[in-house]
Amino acid sequence: MPDDYSRTLALLERLVAFDTESTKSNLPLIEAVEAHCRALGVPVHLAPNPDGSKAALFLTIGPQVDGGVLLSGHTDCVPVTGQSWSSDPFQLREDNGRLYGRGTCDMKGFDAIALAMIPAFQAADLRRPIHILLSYDEELTCLGPMDIIARFGVDLPRPGIAIVGEPTSLQVADSHKSVCTYRTTVHGVEAHSAKPQxxxxxxxxxxxxxxxxxxxxxxxxxxxxxTGRFDPPYSTVHCGRIEGGTARNILARRCELSWEYRGLPQAELDVARRAFDTYAEQEVLPRLNRFNPGGRIETVTEVEVPGLRPEPGSAAEALALRVARSNATIAVAFATEAGRFQAAGIPTVVCGPGSIDQAHQPDEYIAVSELQSGIAFMHRLIDACR
Structure with missing residues (x-):
């Protein structure tokens, strides 16, 4: 365990040092991870994004066959701009049992544990493979793992289950809401405000x-x-930004609003978009064009991230509960990449070290005890895969 922790700490320090804010490239981090894996004799597969500025990384330890357990984490993090940090957010700092740095909790802590455990995975003579996937753009679109998912069962082994290591304090989450984001632009016709007609x-x-x-x-x-598992216990819509206009005395030619829908996992992804489009067409557009017919409304879907639906008794739930030493699942309020795997037919749960309460915050941290618990979780996973 001490060697595992030392390796985890060293890897976490390296991962945190890479500024992988979602708007920036993650390639330097991926190249460092690739070199680390190759030094251990583990081949990796890369899946770059269309412009080659980012990449996902996938590897398998144990038999190169379908089945086994996928450990999935993302490499991107949210910005630090405008946040008040007590120290350099890209330099790991330990203080009073806490490890501070951007991404320590969400979710380079899990990534570091998974990578640090490779020697233990190699030494275990696994009967079931353990796969590791590191993605990109989770904080933006959750599309980072999609190219790898498309290769499962084609030129890459298809995992039997997936564990997404987002911070749940190592509780097993079998459910979360979807998140869909939209950008709507209202196009008007400029006129003097004295002549609105x-x-x-x-x-x-x-x-x-x-x-x-x-x-x-x-x-x-x-x-x-x-079920009482969600707070709030219903799907929500929210307009987070609205911007437009030229001057106080000019009817606005253009106005843009950004809005989102967070849906219960059983709800259809486009339910809010369909209701919105109907309202726009039947009620807003006629009023907008009551004097001049030049107005129009355009809505663009930016991203639709599926929720995670409960699958009671699934192989993922059964294994994760056993390894986490728990007898109950939870639901989480935040969205993850888990729904992408589930949509591909892979039973999936969310379970990782750290608390989401520390994510995205200035002075983000993960407790040392959480890393140690995550390492113990991995050792029990090895036992389950022997």
Missing amino acids: LGANAIAGACDLVVGLDRIGRQLESEPDR
Whole structure:
């Protein structure tokens, strides 16, 4: 255990030192991980994004066959801009049993544990393979693992189950909401504010759309999940940004709003978008164009991340509960890549060290005890795969 922890700590220090904010390349980190794995005699497979600025990494330890357990983590992190840190966010700092640095909790701590355990995986004479996948863009789209997922069962082994190591304090989460983000642009017609009948006010149209989102939200509240596992216990919509206009005395030519939908796992991904489009077409557009027919409304889907649906008794749930030494699952409020694996037919749970309460915060940290518990989790996973 001390050697495992020392390796984990050294790897975490290296991973944190890479500024892998989602808007930046993760290639330096991936290249360092690739070199680490090759030094251990483990071949890796890379899947670059379309412009080659980022890549996902996949490896298998044990028999090169389908089945086994996939340990999935992401390499990107959220920005530190505007946050007040007590120390350099890209230099690991230990203080009073806590390891501070951007991504320590979300989720380079899990990545470091998985990579540090490779020698133990190699020495275990595994009957079931253990796979490791490091993705990119989880904080933006959750699309980072998709190219690797498409290769499962083609030129890469297809895992039997997936464990996504997002911070759950090593509790087994079998469910989370979806998240879908949209950008809507209202195009109006400029006119002098003294003559509103000559134009179409894009800001007024956008405000009407926000009112529509509120109506949709109230409808979603009336259809709650009654299991008591989610807070709030219903799907939600939210407008997070609205921007437009030229001057106080000009009817706005353009106004843009960004909004999101977070849906209960059993809800259809596009349920809010369909309701929004209907409201825009039937109620907002006629009012926008009541004087001038030049107005229009365009909505672009930025990302649709599926939720994670409970699969009671699944192979993933059974194994993770056994390895976590738990007898109950939880639901989490945040979205993850887990739904991507589940959509591909791979039973999936979320279970990793650290608390989500520390994620995305200034002075983000993971407790040393959580890393140690994560290492113990991996040793029990080895026993389950022998």
